[in-house]
Amino acid sequence: MLTHRFSVAPMMDWTDRHCRVFHRLMTRRARLYTEMLTTGAIIHGDRQRLLGFDPSEHPVALQLGGSDPGDLAIAARIGEDFGYDEINLNVGCPSDRVKDGRFGACLMAEPGLVARGVDAMKRAVRIPVTVKCRIGIDDQDPEVALDVLARDVVAAGCDALIVHARKAWLNGLSPKENRDIPPLDYDRVYRLKAAMPDVPVIINGGIASLDEAKQHLGHVDGVMLGRAAYHDPWRLLAVDSELFGESAPHTAMKHVFEAMAPYIERQLAQGVRLHSITRHFVGAFHGVPGARAFRRHLAENGVKPGAGVNVLRDAVALVEDRVAASIAA
Numbered sequence: 069m070l071t072h073r074f075s076v077a078p079m080m081d082w083t084d085r086h087c088r089v090f091h092r093l094m095t096r097r098a099r100l101y102t103e104m105l106t107t108g109a110i111i112h113g114d115r116q117r118l119l120g121f122d123p124s125e126h127p128v129a130l131q132l133g134g135s136d137p138g139d140l141a142i143a144a145r146i147g148e149d150f151g152y153d154e155i156n157l158n159v160g161c162p163s164d165r166v167k168d169g170r171f172g173a174c175l176m177a178e179p180g181l182v183a184r185g186v187d188a189m190k191r192a193v194r195i196p197v198t199v200k201c202r203i204g205i206d207d208q209d210p211e212v213a214l215d216v217l218a219r220d221v222v223a224a225g226c227d228a229l230i231v232h233a234r235k236a237w238l239n240g241l242s243p244k245e246n247r248d249i250p251p252l253d254y255d256r257v258y259r260l261k262a263a264m265p266d267v268p269v270i271i272n273g274g275i276a277s278l279d280e281a282k283q284h285l286g287h288v289d290g291v292m293l294g295r296a297a298y299h300d301p302w303r304l305l306a307v308d309s310e311l312f313g314e315s316a317p318h319t320a321m322k323h324v325f326e327a328m329a330p331y332i333e334r335q336l337a338q339g340v341r342l343h344s345i346t347r348h349f350v351g352a353f354h355g356v357p358g359a360r361a362f363r364r365h366l367a368e369n370g371v372k373p374g375a376g377v378n379v380l381r382d383a384v385a386l387v388e389d390r391v392a393a394s395i396a397a
């Protein structure tokens with residue numbers, strides 16, 4: 069059963085495999101997404117490096133960037149063979165590089181092409197195929213553009229829609245600005261859900277806490293958190309209990325790091341630098357005595373050549389136990 073009640077957004081350079089293993093230790097139920105990978109990279113690149121992931125990451129979705137239906141089908145099939153649980157198509161990323169390659173948010177203007185891509189992927193794989201989009205781009209009317217895209221991709225077999233609840237303005241704004249400046253319109257996403265009661269609709273954009281997430285769940289099937297999950301990963305410790313009524317795999321960040329140590333050791337043994345894993349831990353401790361010392365210790369020592377897992381252990385030891393042991397909601 070496809071459950072999208074809570075997921076962590078695909079974020080380039082952020083939600084790499086190390087980050088996903090870290091997040092998974094805090095929540096069994098969150099659906100995790102890879103960074104976007106282009107079909108070209110998957111078809112022609114070093115697949116093991118690009119697509120390899122740890123078995124603990126399930127359920128994990130592979131996000132694709134591309135628009136050629138044939139290439140999407142091949143890349144989706146490769147993803148399925150690697151063991152991914154879902155293929156997600158990026159129809160929301162506004163960067164120039166992406167626009168030139170005719171994929172990402174500019175595809176909001178080509179619903180027919182997106183639908184052909186979804187159809188091709190559905191024929192190629194048995195796992196769910198989903199689409200992540202915006203409510204519109206540039207001067208599109210979101211009332212029309214989102215409905216047309218949704219209708220076309222659902223007709224092609226799309227299993228769920230993830231909607232970043234703002235437009236992308238493709239001319240003039242940087243990708244970063246495009247995540248903040250076009251106004252959020254959650255009601256537009258709620259109306260999509262009302263119009264398509266049988267299709268899972270997941271809302272994304274600006275959701276800052278689990279309390280806010282719960283409010284959205286009164287209107288849609290799922291919530292996707294991006295920056296709030298990455299910058300404040302401690303929020304994930306409460307996901308399983310607050311949103312699923314289940315106990316969390318670990319109740320304290322210190323336990324998460326103990327559980328992560330064997331993974332880190334395996335990665336170091338394969339030549340991965342400590343910093344490329346610990347860089348995701350910057351926001352791990354929040355409002356806890358020692359949080360700053362933890363960050364400083366990692367920043368100063370994690371980058372040294374040959375840095376081992378003890379650097380992390382020493383950093384964690386700087387955080388006060390009493391407070392660190394409680395779950396921050």
Ligand SMILES: Cc1cc2nc3c(=O)[nH]c(=O)nc-3n(C[C@H](O)[C@H](O)[C@H](O)COP(=O)(O)O)c2cc1C
Nearest residue numbers: 077078079080103104158232273274275293294295
């Ligand atoms: C650093 C960064 C990289 C991102 N990379 C992707 C990406 O590869 N694919 C994608 O669909 N969205 C990407 N996004 C957008 C997020 O998935 C999400 O839609 C957006 O940040 C809004 O959600 P939030 O307000 O909860 O962060 C990225 C966002 C950030 C901050």
